[in-house]
Amino acid sequence: MSRSAAIPALGLGLLMALTAAIGLGSSWIGPERILAVLIGEGSRTDAIIVSTLRAPRALLALLAGAALALAGALLQRATRNPLASPAVLGLVDGGAVGVLVFLLVFSDEANALTVSIAWQPVAAALGAFAAAAVIGILAQRRGWQARELILYGVAVAAFCAAIATLLMIAGPVYRAGQALIWLAGSVHQAHWADVAVLAGVLAIAAPALVLMLRPLDQMLLDGGSAMATGLRPIATRIVALAMAAVLTAAAVSFAGGIAFVGLIAPHAAHRLVGPRAALHLPATALLGATIVLCADIVARLAFAPIELPTGLVTALIGAPYFLYLLLRRPAHV
Amino acid sequence: MALAAIASLHLGLNMYGPRDVATALFSPSNETTDIVIRNLRVPRTVLACLVGASLGIAGAVMQSCTRNPLAEPGLMGVNAGAAFALVAALSLFGVETFLLLSAIAAAGAVLASLLVFGLALSARAVGPGQVLLAGVTVAALLASLTQMLLVTDEQALEALLFWLAGSFADRPVEVLLPGASLLLLTTVALVPMIRALDALALSDEAAQAIGVSVTRTRLVGLGLAALMAGLCVALAGPVAFAGLLAPHLARLMGARGHAQLLPIAALLGALTCLLADVAARMVIMPGEAPVGVLLALLGAPTLIVLLDRRRAGRAEA
Numbered sequence: 001m002s003r004s005a006a007i008p009a010l011g012l013g014l015l016m017a018l019t020a021a022i023g024l025g026s027s028w029i030g031p032e033r034i035l036a037v038l039i040g041e042g043s044r045t046d047a048i049i050v051s052t053l054r055a056p057r058a059l060l061a062l063l064a065g066a067a068l069a070l071a072g073a074l075l076q077r078a079t080r081n082p083l084a085s086p087a088v089l090g091l092v093d094g095g096a097v098g099v100l101v102f103l104l105v106f107s108d109e110a111n112a113l114t115v116s117i118a119w120q121p122v123a124a125a126l127g128a129f130a131a132a133a134v135i136g137i138l139a140q141r142r143g144w145q146a147r148e149l150i151l152y153g154v155a156v157a158a159f160c161a162a163i164a165t166l167l168m169i170a171g172p173v174y175r176a177g178q179a180l181i182w183l184a185g186s187v188h189q190a191h192w193a194d195v196a197v198l199a200g201v202l203a204i205a206a207p208a209l210v211l212m213l214r215p216l217d218q219m220l221l222d223g224g225s226a227m228a229t230g231l232r233p234i235a236t237r238i239v240a241l242a243m244a245a246v247l248t249a250a251a252v253s254f255a256g257g258i259a260f261v262g263l264i265a266p267h268a269a270h271r272l273v274g275p276r277a278a279l280h281l282p283a284t285a286l287l288g289a290t291i292v293l294c295a296d297i298v299a300r301l302a303f304a305p306i307e308l309p310t311g312l313v314t315a316l317i318g319a320p321y322f323l324y325l326l327l328r329r330p331a332h333v
Numbered sequence: 334m335a336l337a338a339i340a341s342l343h344l345g346l347n348m349y350g351p352r353d354v355a356t357a358l359f360s361p362s363n364e365t366t367d368i369v370i371r372n373l374r375v376p377r378t379v380l381a382c383l384v385g386a387s388l389g390i391a392g393a394v395m396q397s398c399t400r401n402p403l404a405e406p407g408l409m410g411v412n413a414g415a416a417f418a419l420v421a422a423l424s425l426f427g428v429e430t431f432l433l434l435s436a437i438a439a440a441g442a443v444l445a446s447l448l449v450f451g452l453a454l455s456a457r458a459v460g461p462g463q464v465l466l467a468g469v470t471v472a473a474l475l476a477s478l479t480q481m482l483l484v485t486d487e488q489a490l491e492a493l494l495f496w497l498a499g500s501f502a503d504r505p506v507e508v509l510l511p512g513a514s515l516l517l518l519t520t521v522a523l524v525p526m527i528r529a530l531d532a533l534a535l536s537d538e539a540a541q542a543i544g545v546s547v548t549r550t551r552l553v554g555l556g557l558a559a560l561m562a563g564l565c566v567a568l569a570g571p572v573a574f575a576g577l578l579a580p581h582l583a584r585l586m587g588a589r590g591h592a593q594l595l596p597i598a599a600l601l602g603a604l605t606c607l608l609a610d611v612a613a614r615m616v617i618m619p620g621e622a623p624v625g626v627l628l629a630l631l632g633a634p635t636l637i638v639l640l641d642r643r644r645a646g647r648a649e650a
Binding site for chain 1: 485
């Protein structure tokens with residue numbers, strides 16, 4: 001398959017996964033019935049199942065997957081480190097802290113929100129920014145070549161996770177079990193409002209990513225050649241980190257920390273379409289969306305009627321892959 | 334150390350004066366105060382010391398055996414392995430007795446550490462950072478499996494959630510004695526290894542020169558450390574970072590050689606855990622935080638400082 005044909009093929013794959021995600025469940029709804037619902041001809045039962053239950057959930061999984069995958073691609077390029085990902089660098093846990101603080105501050109006694117849910121990703125973004133800033137400052141001190149970067153991420157993630165646990169136990173916001181599921185990454189409480197906000201964030205991010213294509217390609221060159229082509233590495237890194245934080249935060253605030261997607265999708269896309277950002281980023285987004293959609297189907301059906309958090313499924317696939325990447329060649333981490 | 338223990342007895346949801354504590358310890362009556370102190374505070378304090386000391390020793394031994402200053406039962410997936418084995422035993426097979434649970438937790442810990450170090454060695458990846466990352470990833474994988482078990486078993490979830498974050502509270506008193514004696518036995522087993530560990534911490538060549546079998550020392554040392562960590566998980570849940578902090582503090586205080594390092598690390602581990610436990614009761618009154626959270630808040634910055642000062646990845650034991 002040629003490289004440019006890969007994108008439409010991936011798009012087709014995503015469409016099939018989406019059809020499966022909406023069709024599969026306690027009752028099977030075939031593609032023809034989904035279509036009928038879409039054009040307003042379907043039966044009432046079908047319409048309710050599709051439009052209030054399965055469609056928002058599937059779309060949330062899709063969008064969260066795309067956002068996390070893109071964040072991973074940005075981080076891997078900005079740090080020149082194939083092991084970088086939103087979770088590894090602590091951005092996911094930072095975002096989670098932001099969300100929990102937001103819920104604590106803006107909940108009334110009945111656990112209802114006193115402000116619009118659209119502010120939640122903003123709070124998550126602040127948390128993720130804080131984590132990204134700590135990583136960025138530490139990396140700047142040691143020179144970005146240092147592989148310590150990932151280890152700093154481990155420490156920052158542990159710190160943020162501890163704060164998040166404290167907030168969960170201290171706060172009347174959620175029962176611990178629910179929060180645990182959310183932290184593990186889950187799309188089981190999807191509402192159209194969540195889908196709209198997440199889609200909005202991605203829509204805003206898209207043109208910014210287009211502007212970033214050239215510097216992101218230059219980041220792949222070695223330091224000297226990159227400078228020669230007019231790259232400003234520090235500025236590029238700051239922008240890439242900030243964008244990754246926003247994308248991660250948007251995904252985390254509605255779907256929790258779905259693990260390892262941000263790590264796997266960029267690698268898989270790289271093997272399919274090569275390093276050019278103009279092809280690599282769309283392929284990454286499509287793959288990330290497909291991975292999370294499929295993981296969510298497994299999470300819903302594996303132990304039905306009990307649902308697993310989606311993030312557990314991706315972790316079971318992703319963790320071994322991370323180990324493989326880590327140990328494939330003796331790097332000087 | 335003694336001060337921290339005394340504080341641990343006095344401080345909590347209800348503050349007690351020294352007189353109350355003394356009464357409870359030396360002339361027990363059946364008043365609420367006495368009961369709280371004797372049945373809750375004392376075991377909790379003892380347990381924090383015990384687990385802290387053991388984790389300090391286990392961390393020190395792991396760091397020397399792997400010559401990796403970042404080695405620590407919590408970060409190396411050892412605790413996660415023990416926790417997974419334990420939750421599996423509880424939810425799948427309904428195991429009840431403490432001895433059996435400890436054995437299972439210890440087995441899980443040993444297997445997880447073998448997995449992490451085996452993976453690292455097989456890939457000839459001996460950079461401290463790489464082993465740490467492998468450990469953290471294996472821990473994440475095992476934690477996912479643990480959560481999977483918990484999600485499919487609602488009853489287990491509520492009971493185990495707090496325990497999984499690590500805590501010294503509300504442990505049955507009857508497990509203290511077998512737990513303590515087993516931990517003591519493991520510690521005693523380490524004593525004859527002190528010279529070998531000293532040599533090994535320097536270099537493989539140094540160890541061979543004085544006739545120490547490098548592979549055997551490494552395996553036995555890591556095995557004993559994993560065993561200790563597994564017992565600690567059975568007692569108090571997975572507590573991370575205590576084993577990282579204590580040995581490094583001990584070295585900072587000038588501990589030379591394992592004859593000094595192990596006892597000082599044990600004392601410091603106990604002290605850290607006690608203080609973290611007291612802080613855990615204070616930080617979100619009237620609720621309680623898991624002590625593991627407090628240790629992570631201390632330990633994560635420590636890890637960053639260690640990374641910052643690292644020189645070519647040699648532990649200075």
